[in-house]
Amino acid sequence: MTLSPLNKTQSDQLLEAIMGVVPSPSAELIYHKSGGNPFYLEEILRELERQQKIYWNGKEWVFADNLEVIIPSSIEETIKRKLKFLEPEIKRYLEIAAVFGQEFEAETIARAGKRNVGQILDAIDELRRLGFIKESMPDIFFFSEDIVRQIVYKNILKSDLMQYHKAVGEMIEIIYRDVIANYLEQLATHFTIANDSLKALHYSKKAALKAKDNYAHTIAVKFFENALKYEDDIEEIFKIKFSLAEIYFLTGDYKKAKQQLNICLKINPNSHKVCEKLGNVYENMGDYKNSLKCYQTGLKMTQG
Incomplete structure (x- = not known):
């Protein structure tokens, strides 16, 4: 006899019967990972307890923040x-x-x-x-x-994995070519794992730029950094580094923004836009002396 999986409501009821009140995000994650399979659900709970991601405080079960499910060995x-x-x-x-x-x-x-x-x-x-x-x-x-x-x-197997990712990436290029912009992140990932450096670079840059335009900063940084693993054109490296600096500036990570901009200056010491951005960074940091210095340097560059 084959038993049907639990639906979300039934899964929540089982969790409540075992654990009492379970935070909604944790209940959602456990249901998603278990697929409503009661055996998987209980094994996941045992593994979370073993890893002290959930624990009994004497009154109730406490769930760790940002709960992650590691696959139990039994499953x-x-x-x-x-x-x-x-x-x-x-x-x-x-x-x-x-x-x-x-x-x-x-x-x-x-x-x-x-x-x-x-x-x-x-x-x-x-x-x-x-x-x-x-x-x-x-x-x-x-x-x-x-x-x-x-x-x-x-x-x-690792050898098969590379082949599969390449095959899936090429399939996406064909079947979804009219909406390829919706698959840039997947394509970058597939061709990176497939070790196809040209396509990994191409789609990583496109995915990063799209994420940057949508203010998805974490994703943008991830794919810009991935692109740097394959890029050997110094002008393109400059563009990527400057884009990273812009993201770090927007997110308030001024230390990393400065690091990227200083690398840009080593590549092109005469870039007025780098000096201007450095001026912005120092200004936001409250270092007005260095900010003014960068602005003046950039201005001189524009005046020849």
Whole structure:
């Protein structure tokens, strides 16, 4: 007999029965990771207690701030045993799906796996029977629990992982070419893991600039820094460093802003915009002497 997973309300009720009142963000995270599987839910709670992410204070259970769920070994071993029974080709499709994400279409796996959709659907039927994935609507599927996808991904051989990320990245370029701007972060990540330096650089810069324009500063910094790993054009390095300085300035991290701007000056000692930005930094820091000095230096540069 196969038991259906708990829905969010049922999951919350089970959590409350075990733990009492659970903070809403923690309950949401545990439900998302467990997928409503009661066994996974209880094992996650045991692991959180073991890691002292939750503890009993004598009156109630206390949950750590910014709770993160680390995969319990009991769940990982259960999933790994199930993976051993998969045929190699079916396992390959499952691994490609894990690389793509929590939800995927049959066509995306077919494209990345260089197979026809019919072959993929046959494999998906088996994966559904074994409880790895479920169908949300015709030809659109999702991993039964996010923790399952994480375990599948974690156990992919490194050589296969690089190939899968490259294949998924190339598939996204083809299928979603008309809306490619929506996939810049994913493409940068896929081609970085695939060790495709040219595409990793290209999409990292695009993802960073898009994030910067949307004031998603943390994401922008992440992808600018990733781009620097591959960029060897000194003028492009200057642009990236200056963009990083602008972000650090906006977020109030003046120390890092100064560091990036000083690197920019080493690349181009005659850049008036760097001097002007340094003046802004010093001014916001309350160092008006150095601020004035930078402004004057920049002004002289513009006057020749």
